[in-house]
Amino acid sequence: MKTIREPSRDVPVMAETDVLVVGSGPGGLAAALAAAREGVDTMLVERYGCFGGNITQAQVETISWYRHEKTVEAGGIGVEFEKRAKEMGGSRKNRESDGEYLNTELFKCVADKLTEEACIVPLLHCLAVDTVMQGDTVKGLIVESKSGRQAILAKRVIDASGDADIAHHAGAPYRKASGDELMSATVSFGCGGVDVKRFLEYVELNPARLADWAGATSGQQDDLFTPYLDEPIKKAKQEGLIPQNIRVEVIWHSLTENGDATHINAVRIRGIDPTNVWDLTRGEIEGRKQAMSVLKALKKYAPGFENAVLRTFGSSLGVRASRKIIGEYNITEHDVRNQACFEDSIGIFPEFLDAYNIVIIPTSGRYFQVPYGITVPQKVENLLVSGRCVAGDRISHAATRQMMCCAVTGQGAGVAAAISVKHNVTCREVNIKAVQKALEKQGVRIA
Numbered sequence: 001m002k003t004i005r006e007p008s009r010d011v012p013v014m015a016e017t018d019v020l021v022v023g024s025g026p027g028g029l030a031a032a033l034a035a036a037r038e039g040v041d042t043m044l045v046e047r048y049g050c051f052g053g054n055i056t057q058a059q060v061e062t063i064s065w066y067r068h069e070k071t072v073e074a075g076g077i078g079v080e081f082e083k084r085a086k087e088m089g090g091s092r093k094n095r096e097s098d099g100e101y102l103n104t105e106l107f108k109c110v111a112d113k114l115t116e117e118a119c120i121v122p123l124l125h126c127l128a129v130d131t132v133m134q135g136d137t138v139k140g141l142i143v144e145s146k147s148g149r150q151a152i153l154a155k156r157v158i159d160a161s162g163d164a165d166i167a168h169h170a171g172a173p174y175r176k177a178s179g180d181e182l183m184s185a186t187v188s189f190g191c192g193g194v195d196v197k198r199f200l201e202y203v204e205l206n207p208a209r210l211a212d213w214a215g216a217t218s219g220q221q222d223d224l225f226t227p228y229l230d231e232p233i234k235k236a237k238q239e240g241l242i243p244q245n246i247r248v249e250v251i252w253h254s255l256t257e258n259g260d261a262t263h264i265n266a267v268r269i270r271g272i273d274p275t276n277v278w279d280l281t282r283g284e285i286e287g288r289k290q291a292m293s294v295l296k297a298l299k300k301y302a303p304g305f306e307n308a309v310l311r312t313f314g315s316s317l318g319v320r321a322s323r324k325i326i327g328e329y330n331i332t333e334h335d336v337r338n339q340a341c342f343e344d345s346i347g348i349f350p351e352f353l354d355a356y357n358i359v360i361i362p363t364s365g366r367y368f369q370v371p372y373g374i375t376v377p378q379k380v381e382n383l384l385v386s387g388r389c390v391a392g393d394r395i396s397h398a399a400t401r402q403m404m405c406c407a408v409t410g411q412g413a414g415v416a417a418a419i420s421v422k423h424n425v426t427c428r429e430v431n432i433k434a435v436q437k438a439l440e441k442q443g444v445r446i447a
């Protein structure tokens, strides 16, 4: 590859903090809140103009669609996201379960309020592009923004970028999803002008079951209702309105009294490497094109959508899988499907898997413990990782990528980072019993 050499230069230090969190999806927001609530100075850096990650950027409103009568919840900050959104008028009852749909626009304000209350220093429109290292220890980050190239020094860094950007820059080992592990990317969209009553009458006459949509399920859950819409897409493909070779899976979510379908999750673009800017560009443009043909198909073949108009696209391509660190521990399919227990548990997560043609809904009260080791990268000190880039195998990702699980790893990493600062030990050496005690105090269920 052709290269040029940049001249070296001095970089101004714009801030110093105890804990610096990069990325503000459920994994990062939870990490920053947990660290700040342990009483250390905390800064949250986000490349876009709002906090929330996939929730606010890709309209992912279904934070708790898995929840059924017997589901055992993790508690902690993930559940708090939902509760605070509800209190602020930013959620509505989920049609398929005991969960809530988030109002993903209002969630921007929920996240602002939570960070403000916790006295977190917020920094938006700021991309982390490199690490400041002393040997194997992370000492801070290089960031770029409209203010130029600057440094932020930190005693501990938490990588919640979804892409393990910081682990990558720091030289920590990771693997990158590829082939059929690289899940499809989605341009989400929302529309107005839907005749909700007419559409729901159609759905009642043509209900979809989990088995119709999900591929492999546990068997006992095959008959659960799911907001999956197949017939209109089949017809549109037969007619050539949507090319045969394009994969489309329409999942409709929240419908408002005003005729808005706020999140249509339908587009599935394969082969997008989220760390490749050319792929990201292709994904956005191709995704919008496909979303428009889905809308055309809905208008023609989904009763109630005849007068639907496009209102919103997710402000960024929605990504499901990317880099994953190699951790002190790498969680496995066996762990997440067999109620694994760990000495270094930082929380629990119900047995909810959704990816790679496996959907298991936690209807029976089963859950596994989430180990601290999956947030600790090998070889690099004072860096933790939370959210969907934690360590684990392909199928475990079907559980750890879920937003509530991202909040569990976020809260665990945030508390561990704070306690390691207070005890003046590295993140790897932190006293796990002290972390667990603090997490329980924060409302997390550990066992």
Ligand SMILES: Cc1cc2nc3c(=O)[nH]c(=O)nc-3n(C[C@H](O)[C@H](O)[C@H](O)COP(=O)(O)OP(=O)(O)OC[C@H]3O[C@@H](n4cnc5c(N)ncnc54)[C@H](O)[C@@H]3O)c2cc1C
Binding pocket: 022, 023, 024, 025, 026, 027, 028, 045, 046, 047, 048, 051, 052, 053, 054, 055, 057, 058, 060, 062, 063, 064, 065, 126, 127, 128, 129, 160, 161, 162, 163, 165, 186, 188, 265, 317, 318, 319, 320, 386, 387, 388, 389, 401, 402, 403, 404, 406
């Ligand atoms: C269409 C779609 C539907 C989904 N449906 C569901 C669902 O129903 N239920 C569910 O639980 N999960 C669902 N998921 C998965 C879920 O949204 C993600 O796995 C989850 O949001 C991951 O959280 P995270 O905090 O790890 O990362 P993200 O939510 O991706 O957040 C990462 C954040 O880091 C920021 N960032 C990245 N790099 C940098 C950098 N270098 N510097 C600064 N900031 C940076 C990003 O802008 C972003 O805000 C869905 C995903 C998609 C795409």
